[in-house]
Amino acid sequence: MDTVRVAIVGAGVTGLSTALCISKSIPRCSVTVISDKFTPDTTSDVAAGILIPHAYEDTPIQEQKQWFRETFNRLFAIASSAEAREAGVHLVSGWQIFRSVPTVEVPFWADVVLGFRKMTEAELKKFPQHVFGQAFTTLKCESSVYLAWLEKRVKESGGLILTRRIEDLWELHPFFDIVVNCSGLGSRQLAGDLEIFPVRGQLLKVQAPWVKHFIRDGSGLTYIYPGISSVTLGGTRQKGDWNLSPDAEISRDILSRCCALEPSLRGACDIRERVGLRPFRAGVRLQKELLVQDGRRLPVVHHYGHGSGGFSVHWGTALEASRLLNECVQALRTPTSKSKL
Numbered sequence: 230m231d232t233v234r235v236a237i238v239g240a241g242v243t244g245l246s247t248a249l250c251i252s253k254s255i256p257r258c259s260v261t262v263i264s265d266k267f268t269p270d271t272t273s274d275v276a277a278g279i280l281i282p283h284a285y286e287d288t289p290i291q292e293q294k295q296w297f298r299e300t301f302n303r304l305f306a307i308a309s310s311a312e313a314r315e316a317g318v319h320l321v322s323g324w325q326i327f328r329s330v331p332t333v334e335v336p337f338w339a340d341v342v343l344g345f346r347k348m349t350e351a352e353l354k355k356f357p358q359h360v361f362g363q364a365f366t367t368l369k370c371e372s373s374v375y376l377a378w379l380e381k382r383v384k385e386s387g388g389l390i391l392t393r394r395i396e397d398l399w400e401l402h403p404f405f406d407i408v409v410n411c412s413g414l415g416s417r418q419l420a421g422d423l424e425i426f427p428v429r430g431q432l433l434k435v436q437a438p439w440v441k442h443f444i445r446d447g448s449g450l451t452y453i454y455p456g457i458s459s460v461t462l463g464g465t466r467q468k469g470d471w472n473l474s475p476d477a478e479i480s481r482d483i484l485s486r487c488c489a490l491e492p493s494l495r496g497a498c499d500i501r502e503r504v505g506l507r508p509f510r511a512g513v514r515l516q517k518e519l520l521v522q523d524g525r526r527l528p529v530v531h532h533y534g535h536g537s538g539g540f541s542v543h544w545g546t547a548l549e550a551s552r553l554l555n556e557c558v559q560a561l562r563t564p565t566s567k568s569k570l
């Protein structure tokens with residue numbers, strides 16, 4: 230087999246980064262991204278896009294740290310290049326603050342971000358309700374700008390983009406040799422995975438250009454993340470809630486929580502509400518599966534379930550998905566090992 234035809238289902242941050250990673254790293258593959266929604270209409274477009282990991286309970290910490298490090302290093306390189314503006318990736322410094330001293334004072338990702346340290350007493354004076362805090366510099370993606378940039382890079386690398394809803398992965402057979410499933414919550418149907426569920430997030434985008442430092446309260450339920458064109462205020466985590474309509478009461482609560490941390494936000498204007506459904510499960514599913522039906526075989530690489538942290542780990546998990554895909558490609562090119570797919 231010469232050219233291996235790869236279909237990637239999904240055009241959020243997971244699908245597009247996987248498509249780009251495969252195009253760059255695996256020779257003689259044609260890549261087609263198939264999705265019913267593209268930027269600006271995916272969950273990924275709603276994300277605040279900050280690189281601060283959320284721990285996945287079923288994944289060894291060293292593995293998660295590796296995903297985060299690979300993602301951080303890649304985006305740091307983009308932020309340090311002439312592409313930074315077009316890619317919508319920038320450095321941002323700020324504080325993570327706590328009302329009581331956390332049991333783990335130094336998180337596993339502390340040596341990946343830049344300049345991680347305990348906040349000084351002088352800094353903590355800004356937050357009279359809080360007793361402990363950490364200061365560091367991380368990266369932030371302007372989500373829709375970054376997705377558009379990824380899509381452009383996929384096309385430049387020869388990838389095709391197709392708007393279509395897939396009801397069953399078998400629809401892609403025999404037009405494609407391998408499928409990479411990056412459909413996020415869509416995997417409930419496409420992979421029959423009932424472990425994945427939505428965690429609803431509502432946030433606000435406001436104009437407050439004087440706010441330059443991020444502020445994240447404890448577990449990250451309340452946050453203020455300054456971006457390129459707006460400041461993102463959050464948030465909520467509503468398990469099992471599929472409602473995509475903004476709730477005015479929740480918006481008032483978010484604004485009030487954020488103003489308590491940064492009173493100058495009372496002067497924010499042009500307030501826009503956004504809602505997204507995080508594709509949540511105990512851990513990211515990164516796994517090969519061989520679908521077999523009526524003597525037909527369809528190798529699938531599953532790559533979904535990034536929950537609250539898709540932006541924080543996407544390049545690391547895309548590298549791992551590409552490694553799994555490469556194993557499938559090698560098996561297809563070696564007829565004797567086809568059965569081991």
Ligand SMILES: Cc1cc2nc3c(=O)[nH]c(=O)nc-3n(C[C@H](O)[C@H](O)[C@H](O)COP(=O)(O)OP(=O)(O)OC[C@H]3O[C@@H](n4cnc5c(N)ncnc54)[C@H](O)[C@@H]3O)c2cc1C
Pocket residue numbers: 238239240241242243244263264265266267271272273274275276277278279280281393394395396411412413414415416419429430431432464504505506507508533534535536537538539540541542
């Ligand atoms: C309010 C909020 C704030 C967030 N903030 C952050 C943050 O600051 N940092 C961070 O790291 N993460 C954050 N996240 C999490 C992050 O958004 C997700 O982890 C990430 O977007 C998941 O990306 P994805 O590509 O896997 O899924 P999605 O973006 O949902 O993409 C799935 C794709 O699959 C397509 N699809 C699904 N089913 C089908 C089908 N049957 N046929 C065809 N196409 C299909 C969809 O159209 C879509 O293109 C936040 C999330 C929310 C909701």
